[in-house]
Amino acid sequence: MTATITSYRDLFANVRKRPRMWLIREDFACVVAFIEGCNQANAGTLLSGFQPWLVTQASGLDNHVWWSIVAHLTHPTGPKALDNMDGDLDARAVETLFDLLDEFLELRDEHDGLNRIFTAHGE
Template sequence: MIGNYRELFAAVRKRPHMYMPRGDFASLVAFVEGCNHGNDFNLLTGLQKWLVTRVGCGNNVVWWHLVLRLTDPEGATSLGDMDPETDARAIETLFQCLDDFLALRQEHDGLSRIHAAHQAWLDARDLNHCLASGAQACPVVDWPKPHAGDRRGPSTGQ
C-alpha cells in the first residue's frame, strides 16, 4: 500500500496539474490529506512525530506546518503567507519528506523506530527543560532514516 503512494506522490511531483487544478503547497497538502483520509487516517501515521524529531520543536503543531519550518525556520507560518519562491521550496521539502517518511514506514520496524525517536526527543526535551526555560528551540535527536537498502525510490515497474 505505502509503495503505491510513494509512486503516486512521485507522479504528482512530476506533473501536479494532472492531479489538481493548482500545484501550490496548499493544494498539495489538501491532496495528501485526502489520501490519508481515504486510508482511514493510516497513511500518515507517525509523520507528525517523525517531523518533530527533525525540526526539534512543534510537538503540538500540524504536520504541514512542520514541513514549512523545515523549509524556512523563520519564514512563512501559514499557507497564505508564502511568496512563489518559498512555495516552490516548500513543495520540494514536502515531497522529499513524504518519500523519506514513507520509505521508513515501509520497513518492518519503521513505525516503531519513529516512535522510539520521538520518545528520545521527548526525553531530551524534558531533561533540558526547554519548555520551562523559555528556550528558543528544543533539542533535535537523530531521526530514523530508512535502512540503506530501502532508500530506493518508488518502483518504475521496469
C-alpha cells in the same frame, strides 16, 4: 502515457512530476490538501507517524500540524500560514514536502519502521 501506481510513494512521485495532472494548482496548500485527502481516504493511517517523525527532524514543534512543520523545515523564520507564502518559498515548501514524505514512507515501510519512528519521537 500511462502511469502505473503501485504505492503511495509512486502516486506522490507522479504528482511531483506532473502536478497539473492531479491538482488544480501546484501550490503548497493544494498539495497539502491532496495528501491530507489521501490520508483521510485511508482512515488516517497513511500519515500515521508522520507528524512525530517530522518533530524529530525539526528537533521540536510537537504542537504543530505536519504541514506547519514542513513549512518550518523549509524556512524556519518564514510565514507558516498556507496562504501567506511568496512564490519561491511556496515552491520550495512543495519540494521539501515531497522529499520528506518520500523519506518518511520509505522508513515507515522498513521492518519495524513505524515502531522506530515512535520510539525516536519519545526519546
